[in-house]
Amino acid sequence: xxxxxxxxxxxxxxxxxxxxxxxxxxxxxxxxxxxxxxxxxxxxxxxxxxxxxxxxxxxxxxxxxxxxxxxxxxxxxxxxxxxxxxxxxxxxxxxxxxxxxxxxxxxxx
Amino acid sequence: xxxxxxxxxxxxxxxxxxxxxxxxxxxxxxxxxxxxxxxxxxxxxxxxxxxxxxxxxxxxxxxxxxxxxxxxxxxxxxxxxxxxxxxxxxxxxxxxxxxxxxxxxxxxxxxxxxxxxxxxxxxxxxxxxxxxxxxxxxxxxxxxxxxxxxxxxxxxxxxxxxxxxxxxxxxxxxxxxxxxxxxxxxxxxxxxxxxxxxxxxxxxxxxxxxxxxxxxxxxxxxxxxxxxxxxxxxxxxxxxxxxxxxxxxxxxxxxxxxxxxxxxxxxxxxxxxxxxxxxxxxxxxxxxxxxxxxxxxxxxxxxxxxxxxxxxxxxxxxxxxxxxxxxxxxxxxxxxxxxxxxxxxxxxxxxxxxxxxxxxxxxxxxxxxxxxx
Numbered sequence: 001x002x003x004x005x006x007x008x009x010x011x012x013x014x015x016x017x018x019x020x021x022x023x024x025x026x027x028x029x030x031x032x033x034x035x036x037x038x039x040x041x042x043x044x045x046x047x048x049x050x051x052x053x054x055x056x057x058x059x060x061x062x063x064x065x066x067x068x069x070x071x072x073x074x075x076x077x078x079x080x081x082x083x084x085x086x087x088x089x090x091x092x093x094x095x096x097x098x099x100x101x102x103x104x105x106x107x108x109x
Numbered sequence: 110x111x112x113x114x115x116x117x118x119x120x121x122x123x124x125x126x127x128x129x130x131x132x133x134x135x136x137x138x139x140x141x142x143x144x145x146x147x148x149x150x151x152x153x154x155x156x157x158x159x160x161x162x163x164x165x166x167x168x169x170x171x172x173x174x175x176x177x178x179x180x181x182x183x184x185x186x187x188x189x190x191x192x193x194x195x196x197x198x199x200x201x202x203x204x205x206x207x208x209x210x211x212x213x214x215x216x217x218x219x220x221x222x223x224x225x226x227x228x229x230x231x232x233x234x235x236x237x238x239x240x241x242x243x244x245x246x247x248x249x250x251x252x253x254x255x256x257x258x259x260x261x262x263x264x265x266x267x268x269x270x271x272x273x274x275x276x277x278x279x280x281x282x283x284x285x286x287x288x289x290x291x292x293x294x295x296x297x298x299x300x301x302x303x304x305x306x307x308x309x310x311x312x313x314x315x316x317x318x319x320x321x322x323x324x325x326x327x328x329x330x331x332x333x334x335x336x337x338x339x340x341x342x343x344x345x346x347x348x349x350x351x352x353x354x355x356x357x358x359x360x361x362x363x364x365x366x367x368x369x370x371x372x373x374x375x376x377x378x379x380x381x382x383x384x385x386x387x388x389x390x391x392x393x394x395x396x397x398x399x400x401x402x403x404x405x406x407x408x409x410x411x412x413x414x415x416x417x418x419x420x421x422x423x424x425x426x427x428x429x430x431x432x433x434x435x436x437x438x439x440x441x442x443x444x445x446x447x448x449x450x451x452x453x454x455x456x457x458x459x460x461x462x463x464x465x466x467x468x469x470x471x472x473x474x475x476x477x478x479x480x481x482x
Contacts, residue, residue: 001446005445005446008445009445012189015192016188016189016191016192017188018135019135019188019191019192019195019196020138020139020179020188020191020192021138021139021140022135022136022137022138022139022140022141023135023136023138024136024137024138025138065132065136067135067136068131068132068133068135068136069132071135072131072132072135072196072199072200072203075192075196076196076200076367077367079196079367079369080365080366080367082445083365083366083369084365085446086443086444086445086446086447087360087363087365087374087443089446089447090360090443090446090447090448091357091360091361093406093448094353094356094357094360095357096405096406097353097403097404097406098352098353098354098357100404100405100406101350101352101353101404104404
Protein backbone atom coordinates (compact mmCIF):
# COMPACT_ATOMS: atom_id res chain seq x y z
CA UNK A 1 0.00 0.00 0.00
CA UNK A 2 2.84 2.38 0.91
CA UNK A 3 4.26 1.90 -2.60
CA UNK A 4 0.93 2.78 -4.22
CA UNK A 5 0.57 5.88 -2.02
CA UNK A 6 4.05 6.98 -3.09
CA UNK A 7 3.10 6.58 -6.77
CA UNK A 8 -0.03 8.66 -6.17
CA UNK A 9 2.02 11.37 -4.44
CA UNK A 10 4.64 11.45 -7.21
CA UNK A 11 1.97 11.73 -9.90
CA UNK A 12 0.21 14.47 -7.95
CA UNK A 13 3.48 16.41 -7.67
CA UNK A 14 4.07 15.99 -11.42
CA UNK A 15 0.60 17.38 -12.16
CA UNK A 16 1.22 20.31 -9.84
CA UNK A 17 4.52 21.05 -11.61
CA UNK A 18 2.78 20.95 -14.99
CA UNK A 19 0.03 23.30 -13.76
CA UNK A 20 2.55 25.84 -12.47
CA UNK A 21 5.22 25.64 -15.21
CA UNK A 22 2.82 25.12 -18.09
CA UNK A 23 2.32 22.18 -20.44
CA UNK A 24 4.22 23.85 -23.29
CA UNK A 25 7.39 23.93 -21.21
CA UNK A 26 7.23 20.21 -20.40
CA UNK A 27 10.65 18.81 -21.32
CA UNK A 28 12.07 15.38 -22.05
CA UNK A 29 12.93 14.71 -18.40
CA UNK A 30 9.42 15.44 -17.22
CA UNK A 31 7.95 13.27 -19.99
CA UNK A 32 10.21 10.44 -18.87
CA UNK A 33 8.91 10.77 -15.31
CA UNK A 34 5.31 10.70 -16.57
CA UNK A 35 6.04 7.66 -18.73
CA UNK A 36 7.60 5.82 -15.77
CA UNK A 37 4.56 6.65 -13.65
CA UNK A 38 2.30 5.40 -16.44
CA UNK A 39 4.12 2.06 -16.44
CA UNK A 40 3.82 1.89 -12.66
CA UNK A 41 0.07 2.54 -12.79
CA UNK A 42 -0.30 -0.18 -15.41
CA UNK A 43 1.64 -2.56 -13.18
CA UNK A 44 -0.57 -1.95 -10.13
CA UNK A 45 -3.73 -2.35 -12.20
CA UNK A 46 -4.93 1.29 -12.13
CA UNK A 47 -6.05 0.96 -15.75
CA UNK A 48 -8.43 3.92 -15.94
CA UNK A 49 -5.93 6.36 -14.49
CA UNK A 50 -3.14 4.90 -16.64
CA UNK A 51 -5.29 5.49 -19.74
CA UNK A 52 -5.88 9.12 -18.82
CA UNK A 53 -2.15 9.62 -18.22
CA UNK A 54 -1.29 7.99 -21.56
CA UNK A 55 -3.67 10.40 -23.31
CA UNK A 56 -1.97 13.34 -21.56
CA UNK A 57 1.53 12.15 -22.53
CA UNK A 58 0.52 11.77 -26.19
CA UNK A 59 -1.05 15.22 -26.32
CA UNK A 60 1.97 16.87 -24.70
CA UNK A 61 4.29 15.11 -27.19
CA UNK A 62 2.26 16.32 -30.16
CA UNK A 63 1.93 19.85 -28.70
CA UNK A 64 -1.86 19.52 -28.84
CA UNK A 65 -3.88 22.36 -27.25
CA UNK A 66 -6.16 19.68 -25.81
CA UNK A 67 -3.35 18.64 -23.47
CA UNK A 68 -4.84 21.11 -20.95
CA UNK A 69 -8.16 19.24 -20.95
CA UNK A 70 -6.28 15.93 -20.77
CA UNK A 71 -4.41 17.20 -17.69
CA UNK A 72 -7.66 18.24 -16.00
CA UNK A 73 -9.22 14.84 -16.73
CA UNK A 74 -6.15 12.93 -15.52
CA UNK A 75 -6.06 15.03 -12.35
CA UNK A 76 -9.75 14.31 -11.67
CA UNK A 77 -9.13 10.57 -12.16
CA UNK A 78 -6.16 10.69 -9.81
CA UNK A 79 -8.30 12.43 -7.20
CA UNK A 80 -10.98 9.74 -7.38
CA UNK A 81 -8.34 6.99 -7.30
CA UNK A 82 -6.72 8.51 -4.21
CA UNK A 83 -10.08 8.92 -2.43
CA UNK A 84 -11.12 5.32 -3.24
CA UNK A 85 -7.81 4.01 -1.95
CA UNK A 86 -7.94 6.19 1.16
CA UNK A 87 -11.52 5.37 2.08
CA UNK A 88 -10.92 1.65 1.56
CA UNK A 89 -7.80 1.71 3.73
CA UNK A 90 -9.27 3.77 6.59
CA UNK A 91 -12.46 1.71 6.50
CA UNK A 92 -10.46 -1.37 7.46
CA UNK A 93 -8.70 0.57 10.24
CA UNK A 94 -12.03 1.82 11.57
CA UNK A 95 -13.41 -1.73 11.54
CA UNK A 96 -10.37 -2.84 13.51
CA UNK A 97 -10.88 0.00 15.97
CA UNK A 98 -14.57 -0.81 16.37
CA UNK A 99 -13.74 -4.48 17.05
CA UNK A 100 -11.07 -3.55 19.60
CA UNK A 101 -13.50 -1.25 21.43
CA UNK A 102 -16.22 -3.91 21.43
CA UNK A 103 -13.71 -6.43 22.76
CA UNK A 104 -12.61 -4.11 25.61
CA UNK A 105 -16.31 -3.44 26.45
CA UNK A 106 -16.85 -7.21 26.74
CA UNK A 107 -13.85 -7.51 29.04
CA UNK A 108 -15.21 -4.71 31.24
CA UNK A 109 -18.51 -6.57 31.79
CA UNK B 110 -30.51 26.34 -7.88
CA UNK B 111 -32.38 25.25 -11.01
CA UNK B 112 -31.51 26.13 -14.60
CA UNK B 113 -34.67 28.27 -14.91
CA UNK B 114 -33.42 30.45 -12.04
CA UNK B 115 -30.27 31.61 -13.86
CA UNK B 116 -29.70 33.95 -16.74
CA UNK B 117 -28.72 31.36 -19.35
CA UNK B 118 -27.77 34.01 -21.95
CA UNK B 119 -25.09 35.27 -19.59
CA UNK B 120 -24.06 31.99 -17.96
CA UNK B 121 -23.30 29.90 -21.07
CA UNK B 122 -20.63 32.30 -22.50
CA UNK B 123 -19.22 32.89 -19.00
CA UNK B 124 -18.64 29.17 -18.47
CA UNK B 125 -17.15 28.79 -21.95
CA UNK B 126 -14.78 31.72 -21.46
CA UNK B 127 -13.77 30.53 -18.01
CA UNK B 128 -12.88 26.98 -19.02
CA UNK B 129 -10.86 28.37 -21.95
CA UNK B 130 -9.01 30.76 -19.62
CA UNK B 131 -8.12 27.89 -17.26
CA UNK B 132 -6.89 25.78 -20.19
CA UNK B 133 -4.82 28.72 -21.50
CA UNK B 134 -3.27 29.16 -18.07
CA UNK B 135 -2.33 25.47 -18.01
CA UNK B 136 -0.72 25.69 -21.43
CA UNK B 137 1.42 28.73 -20.70
CA UNK B 138 2.10 28.21 -16.99
CA UNK B 139 1.96 30.87 -14.30
CA UNK B 140 5.14 32.77 -15.18
CA UNK B 141 3.97 33.78 -18.63
CA UNK B 142 0.21 33.90 -17.92
CA UNK B 143 -1.19 36.89 -19.74
CA UNK B 144 -2.93 39.74 -17.96
CA UNK B 145 -6.11 38.96 -19.88
CA UNK B 146 -6.14 35.38 -18.56
CA UNK B 147 -5.73 36.61 -14.98
CA UNK B 148 -8.39 39.23 -15.60
CA UNK B 149 -10.82 36.64 -17.01
CA UNK B 150 -10.38 34.44 -13.93
CA UNK B 151 -10.95 37.33 -11.53
CA UNK B 152 -13.97 38.68 -13.40
CA UNK B 153 -15.46 35.17 -13.71
CA UNK B 154 -15.15 34.66 -9.96
CA UNK B 155 -17.11 37.85 -9.30
CA UNK B 156 -19.64 37.14 -12.03
CA UNK B 157 -20.23 33.54 -10.88
CA UNK B 158 -20.89 34.78 -7.33
CA UNK B 159 -23.22 37.49 -8.67
CA UNK B 160 -25.19 34.88 -10.61
CA UNK B 161 -25.62 32.90 -7.39
CA UNK B 162 -23.18 30.12 -8.31
CA UNK B 163 -21.48 30.32 -4.95
CA UNK B 164 -19.75 26.94 -5.16
CA UNK B 165 -18.02 27.89 -8.41
CA UNK B 166 -17.37 31.41 -7.13
CA UNK B 167 -15.75 30.22 -3.90
CA UNK B 168 -13.60 27.64 -5.68
CA UNK B 169 -12.40 30.21 -8.22
CA UNK B 170 -11.70 32.69 -5.43
CA UNK B 171 -9.19 30.31 -3.82
CA UNK B 172 -7.50 29.61 -7.18
CA UNK B 173 -7.28 33.38 -7.86
CA UNK B 174 -5.83 34.02 -4.38
CA UNK B 175 -3.08 31.47 -5.05
CA UNK B 176 -2.41 33.02 -8.46
CA UNK B 177 -2.01 36.42 -6.78
CA UNK B 178 0.38 34.91 -4.21
CA UNK B 179 2.47 33.48 -7.03
CA UNK B 180 2.51 36.79 -8.92
CA UNK B 181 3.60 38.64 -5.77
CA UNK B 182 6.24 35.99 -5.14
CA UNK B 183 4.85 35.26 -1.68
CA UNK B 184 6.44 32.32 0.08
CA UNK B 185 3.10 30.92 1.22
CA UNK B 186 2.04 30.17 -2.36
CA UNK B 187 0.91 26.54 -2.40
CA UNK B 188 1.26 24.52 -5.63
CA UNK B 189 -1.01 21.90 -4.13
CA UNK B 190 -3.80 24.34 -3.28
CA UNK B 191 -3.50 26.14 -6.64
CA UNK B 192 -3.55 22.94 -8.65
CA UNK B 193 -6.43 21.41 -6.67
CA UNK B 194 -8.71 24.46 -6.82
CA UNK B 195 -7.95 25.19 -10.48
CA UNK B 196 -8.90 21.61 -11.34
CA UNK B 197 -12.02 21.86 -9.18
CA UNK B 198 -13.02 25.13 -10.91
CA UNK B 199 -12.59 23.55 -14.35
CA UNK B 200 -14.63 20.49 -13.37
CA UNK B 201 -17.52 22.53 -11.95
CA UNK B 202 -17.41 24.88 -14.92
CA UNK B 203 -17.45 22.09 -17.53
CA UNK B 204 -20.09 20.16 -15.59
CA UNK B 205 -22.37 23.19 -15.36
CA UNK B 206 -21.90 23.97 -19.07
CA UNK B 207 -22.86 20.40 -20.05
CA UNK B 208 -25.84 20.36 -17.66
CA UNK B 209 -27.00 23.70 -19.08
CA UNK B 210 -26.67 22.48 -22.67
CA UNK B 211 -28.55 19.25 -21.95
CA UNK B 212 -31.15 20.93 -19.71
CA UNK B 213 -30.17 18.53 -16.92
CA UNK B 214 -31.67 20.20 -13.85
CA UNK B 215 -30.58 17.53 -11.35
CA UNK B 216 -26.91 17.76 -12.36
CA UNK B 217 -27.02 21.57 -12.49
CA UNK B 218 -28.48 21.65 -8.99
CA UNK B 219 -25.85 19.20 -7.70
CA UNK B 220 -22.97 21.28 -9.05
CA UNK B 221 -24.33 24.67 -8.03
CA UNK B 222 -25.44 23.41 -4.64
CA UNK B 223 -25.91 26.08 -1.99
CA UNK B 224 -26.85 25.33 1.62
CA UNK B 225 -30.32 26.11 2.93
CA UNK B 226 -30.62 28.60 5.77
CA UNK B 227 -32.79 27.99 8.86
CA UNK B 228 -33.51 30.98 11.10
CA UNK B 229 -33.20 30.20 14.80
CA UNK B 230 -34.81 32.23 17.57
CA UNK B 231 -32.57 31.28 20.45
CA UNK B 232 -29.86 28.66 20.86
CA UNK B 233 -28.00 27.69 23.99
CA UNK B 234 -24.51 26.43 23.17
CA UNK B 235 -21.13 25.44 24.55
CA UNK B 236 -17.76 25.42 22.83
CA UNK B 237 -15.78 22.16 22.88
CA UNK B 238 -12.81 23.12 20.73
CA UNK B 239 -11.25 25.79 18.52
CA UNK B 240 -8.98 25.50 15.48
CA UNK B 241 -6.74 28.27 14.19
CA UNK B 242 -5.55 28.90 10.64
CA UNK B 243 -3.09 31.66 9.89
CA UNK B 244 -2.10 32.68 6.36
CA UNK B 245 0.44 35.52 6.66
CA UNK B 246 -0.45 38.67 4.68
CA UNK B 247 -3.88 37.22 3.99
CA UNK B 248 -6.12 36.20 6.92
CA UNK B 249 -6.48 34.41 10.20
CA UNK B 250 -9.44 32.11 10.79
CA UNK B 251 -10.86 30.38 13.82
CA UNK B 252 -13.45 27.59 13.79
CA UNK B 253 -15.38 27.18 17.03
CA UNK B 254 -16.83 23.70 17.51
CA UNK B 255 -20.12 24.05 19.36
CA UNK B 256 -22.91 21.86 20.75
CA UNK B 257 -26.57 22.75 21.15
CA UNK B 258 -27.52 22.43 24.83
CA UNK B 259 -31.28 22.83 25.01
CA UNK B 260 -34.47 22.44 22.95
CA UNK B 261 -35.27 25.40 20.68
CA UNK B 262 -38.03 26.71 18.42
CA UNK B 263 -36.12 25.76 15.26
CA UNK B 264 -36.11 22.08 16.31
CA UNK B 265 -32.36 21.84 16.12
CA UNK B 266 -31.70 18.76 18.24
CA UNK B 267 -29.96 18.91 21.61
CA UNK B 268 -26.39 17.75 21.07
CA UNK B 269 -26.32 19.00 17.43
CA UNK B 270 -22.79 19.86 16.31
CA UNK B 271 -22.37 23.41 15.00
CA UNK B 272 -19.39 25.33 13.66
CA UNK B 273 -18.98 29.08 13.92
CA UNK B 274 -16.21 30.51 11.71
CA UNK B 275 -14.52 33.81 12.50
CA UNK B 276 -12.23 35.13 9.76
CA UNK B 277 -10.25 38.39 9.79
CA UNK B 278 -8.08 39.75 6.98
CA UNK B 279 -4.44 40.42 7.89
CA UNK B 280 -2.20 42.90 6.11
CA UNK B 281 1.45 42.10 5.41
CA UNK B 282 2.53 44.50 8.16
CA UNK B 283 0.17 43.07 10.81
CA UNK B 284 2.64 41.82 13.39
CA UNK B 285 0.26 41.03 16.24
CA UNK B 286 -0.57 37.49 17.40
CA UNK B 287 -3.64 36.04 15.67
CA UNK B 288 -5.25 35.62 19.12
CA UNK B 289 -5.50 39.44 19.39
CA UNK B 290 -8.39 39.35 16.92
CA UNK B 291 -10.38 37.23 19.37
CA UNK B 292 -10.58 40.27 21.66
CA UNK B 293 -12.30 42.53 19.11
CA UNK B 294 -15.92 43.47 19.88
CA UNK B 295 -18.39 42.20 17.30
CA UNK B 296 -21.63 43.76 16.05
CA UNK B 297 -23.52 41.09 17.97
CA UNK B 298 -22.24 42.52 21.26
CA UNK B 299 -19.62 39.95 22.21
CA UNK B 300 -15.95 39.13 21.70
CA UNK B 301 -15.01 35.80 20.09
CA UNK B 302 -12.82 34.99 23.12
CA UNK B 303 -16.11 34.86 25.14
CA UNK B 304 -16.85 31.54 23.42
CA UNK B 305 -13.88 30.09 25.31
CA UNK B 306 -14.95 31.27 28.77
CA UNK B 307 -16.36 27.87 29.79
CA UNK B 308 -19.79 29.48 30.13
CA UNK B 309 -23.01 28.74 28.25
CA UNK B 310 -23.40 30.83 25.09
CA UNK B 311 -26.85 32.12 24.14
CA UNK B 312 -27.24 33.04 20.46
CA UNK B 313 -30.41 34.94 19.56
CA UNK B 314 -31.84 35.68 16.07
CA UNK B 315 -29.10 33.73 14.32
CA UNK B 316 -29.34 31.21 11.47
CA UNK B 317 -28.06 27.71 10.81
CA UNK B 318 -26.96 26.34 7.44
CA UNK B 319 -26.33 22.69 6.72
CA UNK B 320 -23.61 21.96 4.16
CA UNK B 321 -23.46 19.07 1.69
CA UNK B 322 -20.98 17.27 3.96
CA UNK B 323 -23.55 17.40 6.79
CA UNK B 324 -21.64 20.10 8.71
CA UNK B 325 -24.03 22.58 10.30
CA UNK B 326 -22.84 26.17 10.61
CA UNK B 327 -23.97 28.95 12.89
CA UNK B 328 -24.42 32.23 11.01
CA UNK B 329 -24.52 35.41 13.02
CA UNK B 330 -26.59 38.10 11.33
CA UNK B 331 -26.64 41.88 11.86
CA UNK B 332 -29.58 41.54 14.25
CA UNK B 333 -28.16 38.53 16.16
CA UNK B 334 -26.92 38.86 19.71
CA UNK B 335 -24.63 36.71 21.82
CA UNK B 336 -24.84 36.66 25.60
CA UNK B 337 -23.11 34.49 28.15
CA UNK B 338 -25.01 32.29 30.57
CA UNK B 339 -23.95 30.33 33.65
CA UNK B 340 -20.68 28.50 34.00
CA UNK B 341 -21.02 25.11 32.30
CA UNK B 342 -20.01 22.16 34.47
CA UNK B 343 -21.31 19.09 32.70
CA UNK B 344 -18.30 18.58 30.40
CA UNK B 345 -18.16 14.86 31.19
CA UNK B 346 -21.26 14.41 28.98
CA UNK B 347 -19.15 15.43 25.99
CA UNK B 348 -15.94 13.62 26.78
CA UNK B 349 -17.07 10.01 26.86
CA UNK B 350 -15.23 7.79 24.38
CA UNK B 351 -16.11 8.00 20.75
CA UNK B 352 -17.75 5.14 18.87
CA UNK B 353 -16.28 4.73 15.36
CA UNK B 354 -19.36 2.86 14.11
CA UNK B 355 -21.16 5.99 12.85
CA UNK B 356 -18.02 7.13 11.04
CA UNK B 357 -17.65 3.65 9.58
CA UNK B 358 -21.20 3.73 8.22
CA UNK B 359 -20.57 7.15 6.68
CA UNK B 360 -17.42 5.82 5.03
CA UNK B 361 -19.25 2.81 3.63
CA UNK B 362 -22.07 4.87 2.15
CA UNK B 363 -20.00 7.67 0.61
CA UNK B 364 -19.28 7.40 -3.13
CA UNK B 365 -15.95 9.21 -3.71
CA UNK B 366 -15.83 11.90 -6.40
CA UNK B 367 -13.29 14.29 -7.94
CA UNK B 368 -14.73 17.27 -6.07
CA UNK B 369 -14.20 15.69 -2.63
CA UNK B 370 -12.01 17.56 -0.18
CA UNK B 371 -9.81 15.62 2.23
CA UNK B 372 -11.88 17.00 5.08
CA UNK B 373 -15.21 16.10 3.42
CA UNK B 374 -15.79 13.19 5.81
CA UNK B 375 -14.42 14.96 8.86
CA UNK B 376 -15.52 13.62 12.26
CA UNK B 377 -15.43 15.23 15.69
CA UNK B 378 -14.01 12.61 18.03
CA UNK B 379 -13.00 12.15 21.68
CA UNK B 380 -10.14 9.87 22.65
CA UNK B 381 -9.62 8.42 26.10
CA UNK B 382 -6.74 6.23 27.19
CA UNK B 383 -4.57 7.32 24.28
CA UNK B 384 -0.78 7.41 24.01
CA UNK B 385 1.51 9.85 22.28
CA UNK B 386 5.02 9.34 20.90
CA UNK B 387 7.81 11.66 19.80
CA UNK B 388 6.99 13.60 16.64
CA UNK B 389 8.16 12.42 13.22
CA UNK B 390 8.92 14.30 10.00
CA UNK B 391 5.93 13.67 7.76
CA UNK B 392 6.03 15.60 4.49
CA UNK B 393 6.57 19.21 3.59
CA UNK B 394 3.00 20.36 4.24
CA UNK B 395 3.21 20.07 8.04
CA UNK B 396 5.84 20.86 10.67
CA UNK B 397 5.67 17.27 11.92
CA UNK B 398 3.17 14.75 13.20
CA UNK B 399 2.82 13.05 16.59
CA UNK B 400 1.86 9.37 16.42
CA UNK B 401 -1.21 9.14 18.67
CA UNK B 402 -2.20 5.58 19.48
CA UNK B 403 -5.72 4.69 20.49
CA UNK B 404 -6.52 0.99 21.06
CA UNK B 405 -3.57 -0.07 18.87
CA UNK B 406 -4.67 2.13 15.97
CA UNK B 407 -2.33 5.00 15.09
CA UNK B 408 -3.57 8.48 14.19
CA UNK B 409 -1.33 11.20 12.71
CA UNK B 410 -1.58 14.12 15.12
CA UNK B 411 -0.75 16.96 12.72
CA UNK B 412 1.06 20.12 13.77
CA UNK B 413 0.84 22.85 11.11
CA UNK B 414 3.93 24.79 10.05
CA UNK B 415 4.63 28.26 11.39
CA UNK B 416 2.69 30.24 13.97
CA UNK B 417 -0.46 28.14 13.35
CA UNK B 418 1.05 25.17 15.10
CA UNK B 419 3.30 26.65 17.80
CA UNK B 420 0.78 26.46 20.64
CA UNK B 421 -0.43 22.98 19.71
CA UNK B 422 3.15 21.72 19.41
CA UNK B 423 3.96 22.95 22.94
CA UNK B 424 0.88 21.29 24.43
CA UNK B 425 1.43 17.97 22.66
CA UNK B 426 5.09 18.03 23.66
CA UNK B 427 4.11 18.46 27.33
CA UNK B 428 1.71 15.53 27.02
CA UNK B 429 4.62 13.22 26.08
CA UNK B 430 5.38 12.92 29.80
CA UNK B 431 1.77 12.66 31.04
CA UNK B 432 1.17 9.39 32.90
CA UNK B 433 -2.56 9.39 32.08
CA UNK B 434 -3.34 11.78 29.21
CA UNK B 435 -6.69 13.58 29.68
CA UNK B 436 -9.61 13.04 27.25
CA UNK B 437 -8.81 14.75 23.96
CA UNK B 438 -11.31 16.30 21.55
CA UNK B 439 -10.27 16.70 17.91
CA UNK B 440 -11.12 16.44 14.24
CA UNK B 441 -10.45 13.27 12.31
CA UNK B 442 -10.15 13.21 8.54
CA UNK B 443 -8.81 10.79 5.98
CA UNK B 444 -5.82 11.80 3.90
CA UNK B 445 -3.48 9.72 1.72
CA UNK B 446 -4.69 6.45 3.27
CA UNK B 447 -4.10 7.61 6.85
CA UNK B 448 -6.18 8.61 9.85
CA UNK B 449 -5.28 12.26 10.36
CA UNK B 450 -6.13 13.97 13.63
CA UNK B 451 -6.25 17.67 14.35
CA UNK B 452 -6.22 17.93 18.18
CA UNK B 453 -8.39 20.80 19.46
CA UNK B 454 -8.74 20.51 23.24
CA UNK B 455 -8.00 18.41 26.28
CA UNK B 456 -10.33 18.12 29.24
CA UNK B 457 -8.97 18.44 32.76
CA UNK B 458 -11.10 19.03 35.85
CA UNK B 459 -12.10 22.57 34.77
CA UNK B 460 -13.41 21.99 31.27
CA UNK B 461 -11.60 22.33 27.96
CA UNK B 462 -8.07 23.60 27.48
CA UNK B 463 -7.99 24.90 23.91
CA UNK B 464 -4.78 23.49 22.47
CA UNK B 465 -4.43 25.78 19.45
CA UNK B 466 -5.02 29.08 21.21
CA UNK B 467 -2.35 30.85 23.21
CA UNK B 468 -3.48 32.00 26.65
CA UNK B 469 -0.77 34.66 26.80
CA UNK B 470 -1.97 38.08 27.91
CA UNK B 471 -2.83 40.38 25.00
CA UNK B 472 -1.65 43.94 25.45
CA UNK B 473 -4.69 46.31 25.18
CA UNK B 474 -2.64 48.70 22.99
CA UNK B 475 -2.37 45.88 20.43
CA UNK B 476 -6.16 45.65 20.33
CA UNK B 477 -6.41 49.39 19.87
CA UNK B 478 -4.03 49.17 16.91
CA UNK B 479 -6.24 46.49 15.35
CA UNK B 480 -9.29 48.69 15.78
CA UNK B 481 -7.55 51.38 13.74
CA UNK B 482 -6.59 48.75 11.09
